[in-house]
Amino acid sequence: MVLQTERFSTSLLKIMDHQDFELKHILQDWAEQQPLPVGGKSQLLKSAAGFKENRRKRSPGNSPSQPSDLISWAMVYCVDRRISMARIVT
Amino acid sequence: MTNTAAIPSDHDLILEVQGGSLDALGMIYDRHRRLVYRTGLAICNDPEAAADLLQDVFLRLHRFAARVDPNRPLEPWLYRVTANQAYTWVKRHHRWTQPLEDIAEWLSSGVKYSPQFISEQDDESRRIQSAIARLSLPQRVVVVMYYINDLSLNEISEVLEIPEGTVKSRLHYGRNALKNHLRLDGAANREIQYEFT
Numbered sequence: 001m002v003l004q005t006e007r008f009s010t011s012l013l014k015i016m017d018h019q020d021f022e023l024k025h026i027l028q029d030w031a032e033q034q035p036l037p038v039g040g041k042s043q044l045l046k047s048a049a050g051f052k053e054n055r056r057k058r059s060p061g062n063s064p065s066q067p068s069d070l071i072s073w074a075m076v077y078c079v080d081r082r083i084s085m086a087r088i089v090t
Numbered sequence: 091m092t093n094t095a096a097i098p099s100d101h102d103l104i105l106e107v108q109g110g111s112l113d114a115l116g117m118i119y120d121r122h123r124r125l126v127y128r129t130g131l132a133i134c135n136d137p138e139a140a141a142d143l144l145q146d147v148f149l150r151l152h153r154f155a156a157r158v159d160p161n162r163p164l165e166p167w168l169y170r171v172t173a174n175q176a177y178t179w180v181k182r183h184h185r186w187t188q189p190l191e192d193i194a195e196w197l198s199s200g201v202k203y204s205p206q207f208i209s210e211q212d213d214e215s216r217r218i219q220s221a222i223a224r225l226s227l228p229q230r231v232v233v234v235m236y237y238i239n240d241l242s243l244n245e246i247s248e249v250l251e252i253p254e255g256t257v258k259s260r261l262h263y264g265r266n267a268l269k270n271h272l273r274l275d276g277a278a279n280r281e282i283q284y285e286f287t
Contacts, residue, residue: 040123
């Protein structure tokens, strides 16, 4: 029963010969020796918190960035149009 | 027995992550980071890429938590995302750097590191890592899952969503190549040892 909760498949049977066991032993030892990166958890939680905050800002009824984006676009459009008009006139 | 009851299951933690809990995400990270990092490292052969992949996999879990079924084991999901991300990284990286790496490997193949500079353990670790990296990508993924993660053929087939026959075939060729690279037959091993002493 313990095996069933630890593994995700009912097919646990693995037929291994001597060399298979040797390979498994070599590769698992190698994997165990590899040091895990330091500070990964705090970095993950920081990124996840940032993502959560961005999602909250983008949610309906809470989108303060949209009007300012529109205004910026309109200003750029107007200035650009004036410059091109001025070029045509001159 | 009372201690085990206090430890939240993956099922409970996923439900909490779906509710936005970062503490639960941290607990899942602590529980499964070895699995993800070592799988990523063995496939990518690059510690920095594996560290980035580790972040990416758990950020995806946070981002797409709603799509994860808490009633099913989390490990297959983690293996699948890790393998997919590692696949993408290797293919992108391979395109730009492999010619240079091939030349570097060819140049260094004759180099014998002296024990004064490098410990035997480092040398052995490098030899194993290099042997894994020399497998084709599809073979490498299957070999890593079979030997390092100790999954069965059926489980690998489920995770990678490929037929079990394909898993068997990749494992067969990958195992032979790996044995060859590691020179698991006794004579070759002795030959190498004599060469270094």
